[in-house]
Amino acid sequence: MQQILSQAEWYERAKSVLPGGGFGNFDPTMFIREGHGSRVWDEDGTEYVDLLIGSGPMLLGHGHPEVLEAVAEQLPRGMTFFANNALGVELAEEICRAVPCADQIRYVSSGGEADMYAIRAARAFTGRDKIVKFEGGYHGMSAEAQMSLAPSRMVNFPQAVPDSAGIPEGVRAEMLIAPFNDPDYIRSLLAEHGDQTAAIIVEPLQRIIPPAPGFLQLLRDEADKYGIVLIFDEVVTGFRFAYGGAQELYGVTPDIATLGKIIGGGFPLAAIAGRADIMAHFDKAAVGADKWLMQLGTLSGNPVAAIAGLKTMEVLRRDGNYDTLRAYGQRLMDLASAALNKHDIAHQIVGDRTLFEIVFTDNQPQNYRDVFSSDMAKGAAFNKVLMQNGLFKSPGKTYPCLALTEDDFALAEAAYAKAAAAIA
Ligand SMILES: Cc1ncc(COP(=O)(O)O)c(C=O)c1O
Known part of the structure; x- marks a missing residue:
């Protein structure tokens, strides 16, 4: 049986057996205990809307019944x-x-x-x-x-x-x-x-x-x-x-x-x-x-x-699923943009509705150097507040999934508002 430990305790244990205390993928101080539908829970019991979805595979959400x-x-x-x-x-x-x-x-x-x-x-x-x-x-x-x-x-x-x-x-x-x-x-x-x-x-x-x-x-x-x-x-x-x-x-x-x-x-x-x-x-x-x-x-x-x-x-393959996924992505994009526009923060939504990120720059990036020269510090600060407010995501990508619910969009709206206010 897995012992119930805090994330900090797991991280201490991890450091002695894993280089850098992690798997090399993600912030090693975070430990995800479980995921259901559009949500994940960390080892401290904090619940998040999952916009990382395992870095892409869980497009249907976690634990799809079928x-x-x-x-x-x-x-x-x-x-x-x-x-x-x-x-x-x-x-x-x-x-x-x-x-x-x-x-x-x-x-x-x-x-x-x-x-x-x-x-x-x-x-x-x-x-x-x-x-x-x-x-x-x-x-x-x-x-x-x-x-x-x-x-x-x-x-x-x-x-x-x-x-x-x-x-x-x-x-x-x-x-x-x-x-x-x-x-x-x-x-x-x-x-x-x-x-x-x-x-x-x-x-x-x-x-x-x-x-x-x-x-x-x-x-x-x-x-x-x-x-x-x-x-x-x-x-x-x-x-x-x-x-x-x-x-x-x-x-x-x-x-x-x-x-x-x-x-x-x-x-x-x-x-x-x-x-x-x-x-x-x-x-x-x-x-x-x-x-x-x-x-x-x-x-x-x-x-x-x-x-x-x-x-x-x-x-x-079932009817409408790709339309739904695109509609969900668009909603997230719109919520993020509305929050940032409220504070006149220059940004670009970059990507596809099924996979995108917010980049703090004046023009749509065309290549790696354009993204590299964007305001990455602002991006990191924005992401940090999103995480603190219940959006689990990578620093460079937002992945919508088909399990998102109205509650998730409401939570995302509030998180985007807080993150925009924090960097304004
Ligand atoms: C475009 C692309 N190619 C290849 C890979 C590598 O896949 P894996 O992590 O399964 O080795 C990734 C992983 O994220 C990717 O995004």
Whole structure:
């Protein structure tokens, strides 16, 4: 049985067994005890409206009854087998039905792994090494993904800045870093390096920054021109922006998409989804030993995760759910804006109604540097007051979910009012 301790006591214990006292994800002094619907409770018993939703997966809210029932049915039948299982095939079929670029998928356990293998598959397919990545783009924790993810030192493009120690210099040399939403830069970069480039990897909406009109299509066209694999990182946007993800919403189909979060229904499951001729590189019999990409993982296609994902997706497919999610996001955006406008505080609501953040700046940010040069101290102060007033969220994102209630919107309105007054 878990002892009842305060958060401060848990943090003391955590510090001796976890570096920095935490999992590396979130403020390590906070310990969430449980979540139900749109709410979570910390170990001190404080209740919050959850606008973090596990950093994205819990789009239906915590403990959705149908997902719980499906998982409970599977648990006594077995939790993991390593071998193929039927639920994993059904989930793959549903992903291939939903996601335009997906002829086939390969399972992994986390979004970052999916990105790592997507990059490797692009290299195997093209026989080239260089990767174009956008400054500020988040693609997990692989060596390539750690290049210019959140640099505090701005260098000239296309130079990469590693955000992590322990990465060999050789990785940096293969990365070409570009500013998001700059078509001219991409054209000139690829005119020089296009024939050595294996992949362009991009979050179709980078963190919170929407693509400028035509930017994703430009990436599609340039990738086609040079025979480059276009990878959309849809770990966040998949099954959130639309049932078919950002590629459905924006009408641009990549060659590969990476998926995670929602497709595992709150359990560790992610996937690389792509064109059959690229996915063939996961099949030794199809491409031969030299072009084969070895990939396996203990929990790949885990049946508990698969049934949670299948049930989550079944609920999402029901009429009106995406309209509801967008309406909820819009309400939160409107409440935040109204509170800030009351005090004439310059701000931008940046993102999509299904995922956004408030940025304290005069103009809509187009890239990482625009966000970096916003008033981040004001953002941090605003967030702190939101947390103190019952909104549980990350410092950089607001995630609405389908379980939000009228009480939650009332609480959010009051919290936004207090936070705006505090920074006025
Ligand atoms: C766009 C994007 N890609 C990849 C990842 C990595 O996913 P995971 O944390 O499951 O490894 C994340 C995580 O938040 C993400 O936001």
